[in-house]
Amino acid sequence: MKLISSKDNPFYKRLKLLAQSSHQRRRTGQTLLEGVHLADAYLGAVGQPLACVVAEPALHDPEVAAIWARVEDSLRVCLPETLFEPLSTLVNGVALVFLIDMPAGHLPKRQTTDCVILDAVQDAGNVGSILRTAAAAGVRDVFCTSGTALCWSSKVLRAGMGAHFMLNIVEHCPADALAPRLGVPLLATSLQAQTSLYGQDLRRPVAWVFGNEGAGVSQAWLDRIETPVRIPQPGGMESLNVAACAAICLFEAVRQRDEA
Incomplete structure (x- = not known):
């Protein structure tokens, strides 16, 4: 000692x-x-x-x-x-x-399993909660664009509750570097989307993009989205917290695969 x-x-x-x-x-x-x-x-x-x-x-x-x-x-x-x-x-x-x-993480040559992309999610609590949800849902790869809170900061670590050590976390991933490596459909939520999350087939691996708390998903990723989906909100709220949105999306995929 x-x-x-x-x-x-x-x-x-x-x-x-x-x-x-x-x-x-x-x-x-x-x-x-x-x-x-x-x-x-x-x-x-x-x-x-x-x-x-x-x-x-x-x-x-x-x-x-x-x-x-x-x-x-x-x-x-x-x-x-x-x-x-x-x-x-x-x-x-x-x-x-x-x-x-701090583990550096690695970009795969080809992403063929579920992953989460954090697009300038700035709030440390939100980032940590999403990491924890991803780990709980069995998602192992999380890619963060510039502008996302440092995943290894004290606040994110506390909110993650140990999830960091179960994940491959890659920070500072520009869309141009990551998008060509995605071998799975790219999904994001949108209030204007016609397709309900609960009507989307999530039984196969997907890449989820979750955007900035105020601005949402950036244009660089919106241009690449194959299917925007809508989370029904019968209560009439304008939007959901990004961490809550991520939890709903990731565990809807878990539900569908459990029932398949």
Whole structure:
């Protein structure tokens, strides 16, 4: 175990930058996972982190102690509580973070299975919720265009609840690079569409495009949509939250395939 007591320690300063800057996360390709749940999910799905960092008082917490025991001795770092506080974005959270490399993800030569395309979805909570829904629905590939919230930011990670470690997430995917690789029908929702989601055949793999909260799906993707579909809204609301829309679409496909 390594003990750090100085705010001028180079490793500590590196952690602090990662905690406070998405630019630093992108530049270094590293991020922090906060809390027991994400740490447990990472250990189970991926393996050892680059470092496990804990505030000294948290070692008396049984859940933290259990995670601590699963991490190799050389990767354990202990901080005074006052040094740990700037590393956390959680209110009354458990004082434990993992330092990890952000998986780069990969673009397939030919996409023949279900996938989700996030087209400039900016809200971190929405992005994390969609990732969680995709993982739950058995979708493994998520492609994000520029303008989408950083998938490995603290807010998206919290909302994803460990889904990240079950997915192939590729960020900064322009339509011109991704669209030619799609070997499945491209679908998106539209309030003006004539075809109901529930009348669309979803028994075969599809690529879903979910657009920006305000502007919707960009023209670059709209020009490529084979079939726009409409989610019936008998209550008369103007539109649905993009994360709710994604959940409805992905699990309608699950329903149809279960009944096939």
